Amino acid sequence: MPSQPALPPLLAPYLSSLPHTSLTLVSSILGATSNWLVLRFLHAALSTSSNQHAASELEDVRTDEKRKVVFVSFMRSFEFWKSEAKRLGLDLARLADKEQFAFIDGLSDLFYTPQVSSSSASAASPAGRGNSTPRTTLPLRSQPGPLPGRSLQSPAIASGGSGLAPRSQTELGVAKKLHFSGRGTAALDALESDIVSVMQQLKPSAEDGDELLLIVDQPDLLLATTGPSLGIGATEMAEWVAGLQQHAHATILTMAADSPLIHNVSVSRAGGHMPAPIETEHAGFAIGLAHRARSVMQLRTLETGVARDVSGVLRISAGGGWIAGKDENPEKEVLYYIQRDGGVRVFGRGES
Amino acid sequence: MSFRKRNIGLSLGVDRAAIPTASEKPAPESPGIRPSPDDGRPTTSTGTPSLDGLLAGHAGLPMGKTLLVEENGTTDFAGALLRYYAAEGVVQEHKVHVVGVPEQWGRSLPGLIGTAESVEGKRSDKRKDERMKIAWRYERLGEFGAGVAGSRNVPAAGNQDPAAPQAPAFCHAFDLTKRLAHPSITNMSFVPLAPSKESPFISVLNRLQTEIASSASHTIHRIVIPSLLNPTMYPPDTCQPEHLLQFLHSLKALMNAYTTRVTTMITLPLALFPRSSGLVRWMELLSDGVIELCPFPHSADALTTSGAATSQEEPPQGMLKVHRLPVLHERGGGSDQNLGQDWAFILSRRRFEIKPFSLPPAEGDTEAQDASAPSGMPKKSDLEF
Numbered sequence: 001m002p003s004q005p006a007l008p009p010l011l012a013p014y015l016s017s018l019p020h021t022s023l024t025l026v027s028s029i030l031g032a033t034s035n036w037l038v039l040r041f042l043h044a045a046l047s048t049s050s051n052q053h054a055a056s057e058l059e060d061v062r063t064d065e066k067r068k069v070v071f072v073s074f075m076r077s078f079e080f081w082k083s084e085a086k087r088l089g090l091d092l093a094r095l096a097d098k099e100q101f102a103f104i105d106g107l108s109d110l111f112y113t114p115q116v117s118s119s120s121a122s123a124a125s126p127a128g129r130g131n132s133t134p135r136t137t138l139p140l141r142s143q144p145g146p147l148p149g150r151s152l153q154s155p156a157i158a159s160g161g162s163g164l165a166p167r168s169q170t171e172l173g174v175a176k177k178l179h180f181s182g183r184g185t186a187a188l189d190a191l192e193s194d195i196v197s198v199m200q201q202l203k204p205s206a207e208d209g210d211e212l213l214l215i216v217d218q219p220d221l222l223l224a225t226t227g228p229s230l231g232i233g234a235t236e237m238a239e240w241v242a243g244l245q246q247h248a249h250a251t252i253l254t255m256a257a258d259s260p261l262i263h264n265v266s267v268s269r270a271g272g273h274m275p276a277p278i279e280t281e282h283a284g285f286a287i288g289l290a291h292r293a294r295s296v297m298q299l300r301t302l303e304t305g306v307a308r309d310v311s312g313v314l315r316i317s318a319g320g321g322w323i324a325g326k327d328e329n330p331e332k333e334v335l336y337y338i339q340r341d342g343g344v345r346v347f348g349r350g351e352s
Numbered sequence: 353m354s355f356r357k358r359n360i361g362l363s364l365g366v367d368r369a370a371i372p373t374a375s376e377k378p379a380p381e382s383p384g385i386r387p388s389p390d391d392g393r394p395t396t397s398t399g400t401p402s403l404d405g406l407l408a409g410h411a412g413l414p415m416g417k418t419l420l421v422e423e424n425g426t427t428d429f430a431g432a433l434l435r436y437y438a439a440e441g442v443v444q445e446h447k448v449h450v451v452g453v454p455e456q457w458g459r460s461l462p463g464l465i466g467t468a469e470s471v472e473g474k475r476s477d478k479r480k481d482e483r484m485k486i487a488w489r490y491e492r493l494g495e496f497g498a499g500v501a502g503s504r505n506v507p508a509a510g511n512q513d514p515a516a517p518q519a520p521a522f523c524h525a526f527d528l529t530k531r532l533a534h535p536s537i538t539n540m541s542f543v544p545l546a547p548s549k550e551s552p553f554i555s556v557l558n559r560l561q562t563e564i565a566s567s568a569s570h571t572i573h574r575i576v577i578p579s580l581l582n583p584t585m586y587p588p589d590t591c592q593p594e595h596l597l598q599f600l601h602s603l604k605a606l607m608n609a610y611t612t613r614v615t616t617m618i619t620l621p622l623a624l625f626p627r628s629s630g631l632v633r634w635m636e637l638l639s640d641g642v643i644e645l646c647p648f649p650h651s652a653d654a655l656t657t658s659g660a661a662t663s664q665e666e667p668p669q670g671m672l673k674v675h676r677l678p679v680l681h682e683r684g685g686g687s688d689q690n691l692g693q694d695w696a697f698i699l700s701r702r703r704f705e706i707k708p709f710s711l712p713p714a715e716g717d718t719e720a721q722d723a724s725a726p727s728g729m730p731k732k733s734d735l736e737f
Binding site: 030033036075084110114230275306 | 390409554557561565592593594597598601602604605606608609611627628629630631632633634636637638642675676681682683684685691692
């Protein structure tokens with residue numbers, strides 16, 4: 001099969017022209033994850049060379065102006081996003097260096113900060129702000145093996161140089177690690193100010209016309225893992241998202257929309273047993289966001305079973321924030337297929 | 353076209369192998385680790401050859417990934433899978449961490465018979481003589497009905513030819529009626545749940561974190577969590593989403609920090625926590641691979657005996673559903689050749705086998721078959737007008 005363009009032509013207009021203050025909601029389910037679509041959004045925003053031909057089909061070619069992206073991921077590490085973006089020809093670490101991209105890690109230290117043993121605590125604390133401690137202990141312990149054969153000054157170089165070199169490579173581009181502490185809106189506010197501070201760091205270097213795109217990958221995890229017993233519900237989360245939205249040109253959110261998380265509320269009401277708080281809050285959050293979103297992109301698997309050449313269905317529909325007449329992209333439902341090399345083919349039903 | 357869509361690892365392993373192997377090549381001395389024939393990332397065996405073959409062409413569980421095995425009903429087939437996984441870890445001298453159960457659990461691991469290849473080899477030798485030659489050019493695609501095994505043998509033969517003779521075994525075969533006696537079995541660590549004011553999982557995380565961080569950098573770890581949330585072992589407040597999901601999220605973070613050294617397998621009884629609940633769905637979303645076992649009820653003996661295609665085959669004991677596969681679904685999913693299949697599983701004394709499920713022709717319904725055969729292929733005269 002021929003290799004696919006990084007941006008499928010059918011999707012390119014939906015991915016690259018996001019109006020000011022718009023919210024795009026991407027919903028996924030267990031068998032149809034949204035990571036590939038998030039990568040396409042990243043590519044549309046950050047790539048300058050390869051998507052020119054795709055973007056030139058649009059009336060306004062905006063690739064000359066620089067876009068910046070702040071990407072918050074609660075489910076995957078930077079390692080994953082970096083290696084997957086590389087398949088699309090996007091070097092996230094380099095873009096982070098150029099201050100076009102910032103990754104905020106909501107996975108590593110969100111709930112549990114590894115306790116540091118007393119010996120490595122002294123070594124780790126000057127190493128830097130917010131870094132995960134386990135990685136510092138590893139190179140330090142494995143280093144002494146090859147060292148004794150070398151000259152006397154080499155231990156200092158090795159522990160300072162090669163001990164940090166692999167670290168700085170993996171940590172490169174991670175602007176901040178989020179940590180959840182406390183409860184209720186205070187805890188959310190702390191997370192919000194962390195994210196906003198990273199967004200502000202990118203902004204001053206932005207010339208006029210630069211657009212700051214905010215992508216939050218699965219903020220619903222935050223809701224599921226806290227819940228009403230920690231004073232966080234759908235309303236608080238929706239406010240949290242609104243607070244972040246103010247600082248961005250456009251916002252993209254991904255969230256799970258599996259049927260137990262959305263439909264249990266209405267089904268159980270009829271059936272007579274109470275839906276769990278995790279279900280009601282999730283449904284409230286997701287539906288509320290869909291009403292605010294300009295467009296909703298739903299990913300799901302085929303209803304008719306599994307096909308060898310179809311990974312799933314992508315439905316693009318107008319959300320509650322859709323402005324009729326102003327937005328020209330029509331609603332659409334397409335099939336997509338993720339090839340084993342990471343390329344994506346997007347096609348209509350009946351086409352191939 | 354039809355040939356290309358087969359997704360045989362043989363032709364695919366070459367072009368893309370370059371990218372991941374450069375960055376995440378496993379330490380060569382680690383036993384029980386081999387590169388995936390699909391993209392070269394390090395994988396380890398689950399201890400069940402046919403389960404390895406199911407995992408999206410990687411022929412093993414990729415390092416840094418979590419496999420959630422759910423089970424309906426009151427049987428413990430998932431426990432058998434978990435014991436194979438733990439026993440494989442012991443035999444490969446990995447560090448096995450068992451969460452939430454007392455040390456007796458470790459004494460019930462199945463005994464070692466040999467490598468999976470040697471046991472499998474004996475079986476296929478026996479079968480070779482009676483095999484019917486239908487089309488010799490499909491022969492190397494693997495035995496029909498052993499489609500799972502086929503998908504892992506072909507790439508293995510292609511990639512590892514030079515090292516094959518002295519390559520250490522990747523997967524072993526175990527006997528459930530024997531008890532594992534291996535020098536490194538005492539090396540297993542049992543992590544108890546400690547009741548605390550906050551989440552009871554905090555102490556588990558602390559212990560896992562320190563043990564992994566303090567081990568040598570080439571030690572491979574396996575985290576085994578038998579029947580998570582089982583009320584006989586887990587206090588009631590572990591079912592709170594904020595405790596359980598925070599634990600799973602932190603576990604995911606821990607595995608991402610040591611992405612080439614840790615794998616996890618979790619079993620979950622679905623009888624108390626159905627898949628239709630939001631909590632279980634979040635547990636699934638936080639796992640990299642999700643499979644569900646649906647054992648046939650006992651009263652379905654009639655069905656199970658006829659479920660075997662021939663009288664020599666053992667009848668399947670249940671269905672296996674694949675909901676999510678590691679790596680494949682992380683990328684977007686859905687294109688694996690094994691995904692749409694109906695799988696059946698058979699647990700016998702010596703192995704847990706997963707194979708395609710097929711209903712046999714209805715027995716004693718020969719007239720219907722005879723009648724349907726000619727109508728399926730219309731005669732030439734019927735087609736001419």
